Amino acid sequence: GAGVSQTPSNKVTEKGKYVELRCDPISGHTALYWYRQSLGQGPEFLIYFQGTGAADDSGLPNDRFFAVRPEGSVSTLKIQRTERGDSAVYLCASSLGAGPGNTIYFGEGSWLTVV
Amino acid sequence: KQEVTQIPAALSVPEGENLVLNCSFTDSAIYNLQWFRQDPGKGLTSLLLIQSSQREQTSGRLNASLDKSSGRSTLYIAASQPGDSATYLCAVRPMEYGNKLVFGAGTILRVKS
Numbered sequence: 001g002a003g004v005s006q007t008p009s010n011k012v013t014e015k016g017k018y019v020e021l022r023c024d025p026i027s028g029h030t031a032l033y034w035y036r037q038s039l040g041q042g043p044e045f046l047i048y049f050q051g052t053g054a055a056d057d058s059g060l061p062n063d064r065f066f067a068v069r070p071e072g073s074v075s076t077l078k079i080q081r082t083e084r085g086d087s088a089v090y091l092c093a094s095s096l097g098a099g100p101g102n103t104i105y106f107g108e109g110s111w112l113t114v115v
Numbered sequence: 116k117q118e119v120t121q122i123p124a125a126l127s128v129p130e131g132e133n134l135v136l137n138c139s140f141t142d143s144a145i146y147n148l149q150w151f152r153q154d155p156g157k158g159l160t161s162l163l164l165i166q167s168s169q170r171e172q173t174s175g176r177l178n179a180s181l182d183k184s185s186g187r188s189t190l191y192i193a194a195s196q197p198g199d200s201a202t203y204l205c206a207v208r209p210m211e212y213g214n215k216l217v218f219g220a221g222t223i224l225r226v227k228s
Contacts, residue, residue, distance in 0.1 A: 004158075031214065042119070042204055042218030043159070056214060091158060100146030100208055101166065104216065106159035 025094030
């Protein structure tokens with residue numbers, strides 16, 4: 001596609017529920033990233049995929065968070081037993097390659113509210 | 116641990132003014148530095164990417180400089196317009212982490228007409 005696409009754009013869920021957030025990267029981009037942005041803060045790194053594999057998941061806050069990218073394109077971020085503190089914007093990004101010369105392009109984000 | 120700080124946190128200027136946004140980082144071992152724009156309720160739009168070997172990049176009315184040794188970058192916006200109102204984020208790509216970006220908290224810019 002023309003840009004990084006994320007769905008849903010907004011999600012309100014009850015505490016304790018399970019949530020899935022989807023990211024469709026720019027066509028042909030092999031690197032995919034998830035970031036989380038709380039109000040008034042810059043985005044914080046969660047996980048990075050190169051192809052189908054999670055090359056770096058050191059930013060995932062705990063084992064309630066998991067992400068997959070089974071075919072090396074679309075990725076899903078999964079949050080189990082949601083807590084109010086999980087409320088944030090979840091941003092997906094992609095780049096053509098993984099090297100530092102590659103510009104990283106961000107999607108519009110999925111705004112998650114846990115009530 | 117790499118930390119990125121942006122000053123000021125918020126800035127309000129009249130239309131037409133030239134302005135400078137500041138970004139500082141604690142570890143000079145970076146691959147590059149990137150400036151982003153974020154409109155309310157939206158994602159991030161990449162403005163300029165400066166590699167560690169470069170001193171500056173320009174795009175239209177925007178000019179970003181990088182002084183890696185002192186851990187500083189500036190984003191210069193010439194002849195500001197109300198449409199420039201947004202949050203501007205600075206991010207570095209540390210050599211230590213490979214493929215992560217470390218962001219500052221941003222500068223909220225308001226250009227008054």
